[in-house]
Amino acid sequence: MKKLALFFIALTIFSCKQEVKVDYAILSGKIENAASEKITLYNSYERSDKKELTLENGQFTDTVKINNGNQFYLIQGKNNVSLFLTEGDKLNFSYDANKVDSTLTFTGNNSAISTYLVEKKINNKDIKLNTEDLYSLNEDDFITSVLKVKKAQEDFLYNATSLPESFIKNETSNINYEYLATISNYESYHTYFAKIKGGFKASDKITSKLKDLTYENENDFQFSSNFRSLVTKNYQNETADLVKADSIERDIAYLKTLATIKSDKIRNKLLFDDAKYGITFTKNLEDYYSLYSKASTNQYNNDKITEIYRNLKTLTKGNASPKFTDYENNAGGTTSLDDLKGKYVYMDIWATWCGPCIGEIPFLKKIEKLYHGKNIEFVSISIDKEADHEKWKKMIVDKELGGIQLFADNNWESQFIEDYSIKGIPRFILLDPQGNIVSANAPRPSNEKLIALFDELKI
The missing domain is CATH 3.40.30.10 (Glutaredoxin)
Structure with a gap:
């Protein structure tokens, strides 16, 4: 009976340990012929979320907090490597800095996703036209070209091995958003690259493909940089309309537009992305800060913007300037x-x-x-x-x-x-x-x- 009791106690302890979740991944790497010992790891969703790493004898191991999504960029010298990390992962990579594409390998959790992201980047070089050639095309040829790229990207995804279904679903949406983002640029880019004087107005062949798009999908917003670009552009266009209608400053109009977004996640992200730079340029500091503060519900972001605001208050007309020496x-x-x-x-x-x-x-x-x-x-x-x-x-x-x-x-x-x-x-x-x-x-x-x-x- 005593042994049975001890067994259940041990089982309970083991079960409790199994329920413990971590909010970080363990990343390790080995880089041959590294030009520098310094590495910077950026989060794709929030580039200010970055971590500085240091190579010792060409290697490192470190923990990476997973706060802002799972896609990262590792910058070492001129090399840029895509990574995918989730909570609890242990991911290892290695490459020769002189020939990254042919030597880069991943092992560990979700290594298949990181491998896919790197190989996708290489594949895109082979299937895409350069920007000038693409946007110089007429509408019909342009649509044919971007659809061909979309199909090739989907085939590449579906032929990849060992990818989780959840990732395939998200990446399929991301490929579609890349297609739509490319289309959304056609009017302005075609005007420039085709050297059309007086501007160019795209037909329904182009604009109709964007009409049914919704802009408050939080999952897609975090996963897809292409969707984030579409969302940002949509609210910038709404801002331009507001500026014309109400004759107000563009930065103030943009905050008013963002304030209408129902999703806290999307609204807070776009507000912060604008304010961390925009507040330093605005000519209407009090109005800008007031609008931002009323619209944002993210306390961490708010504290950061308030800190900048308080510093800017010391830089008003008549105050002594900060100094530099020597x-x-x-x-x-x-x-x-x-x-x-x-x-x-x-x-x-x-x-x-x-x-x-x-x-x-x-x-x-x-x-x-x-x-x-x-x-x-x-x-x-x-x-x-x-x-x-x-x-x-x-x-x-x-x-x-x-x-x-x-x-x-x-x-x-x-x-x-x-x-x-x-x-x-x-x-x-x-x-x-x-x-x-x-x-x-x-x-x-x-x-x-x-x-x-x-x-x-x-x-």
Whole structure:
């Protein structure tokens, strides 16, 4: 009887252990010929959900929290590897960094899914036209081409081995969403690539395929980046209509549009994706923050946006500017913000890799020439990585950049950049001669409002 009792106690303990669930996966890998010991693992659903990993003798093992879906991207040097992880998985991979496609292998839980995702990427290169060739086609040929790709992707999926039925179902939907997302771009892309002057209006052959699409499927929203693109584009289109009807700022209109979404998951995600950058650019901080706060029900997201909002409140007109100290000056030596007191300071935060930043250079040079000898300094601060330091110096010469050219001490993570909550560039800042803020988000050189602002200040 005693042995029987002990048996049931042991069985109970074992059963309890079996019910324990973990919220992480264990990922291990081996990379030969790695260019760097540093690896970054991004979550496909939420790119801010990332984990930094370090190779030791070409190998690593680490836990990965599964908070925002199951699809991940592993970035190591120039290599990008797709992974699929669920709670409790133990997944191992290995590859040679010099020949990833031919050497990459997976073992462990859901290894078949990760293998499929990688092989799908390779297969897509063989079956897809490049963007220009595809969108230059007329409507009939375009539809024929994208349907052919869709069929090839479905065949590739159904011929893959050992994939769970649940994944096949989700991936089938994802392939269809990719097809629809490609179609949704046809009107604007065809106008551009076919060089149609005066614009182009797609016929029902194109637009009818999107009419019955619904936008509040939470499962598809989390699984499919293609569906997320369609959802985002739909609400951006609704926003454009609202801007035309009510003559309000686009960022405010977008929040009002997102607030109508019934799904908490989808609404909160789109609100946060916009606000973590948009709030730093808005001209209507109080309205923006109020609209966001009323519409979002995700406390973690709300705390993040509130933190940014409170910092932005310190950057209002008349407040003392955050400072930088001893930034490298291309002309020699170092420069601190305090060195520039006594004149207005118009700062351009930029980087050599930033296309829109480069686009502002001709306008900035004209403004500098127009105000040469006036009571204003033009300061450009590069947030390039240290590895691109020489590229920065070369561009100054090649583009014949004027003004004061400075190099920030820690790129995006420079304290001055963080103090201004800069999430995107180019960013322009205007200070008065006392070092106080005139505008933490000043007009760009290409914007005629900049000259009007300078005139108002009698510069």
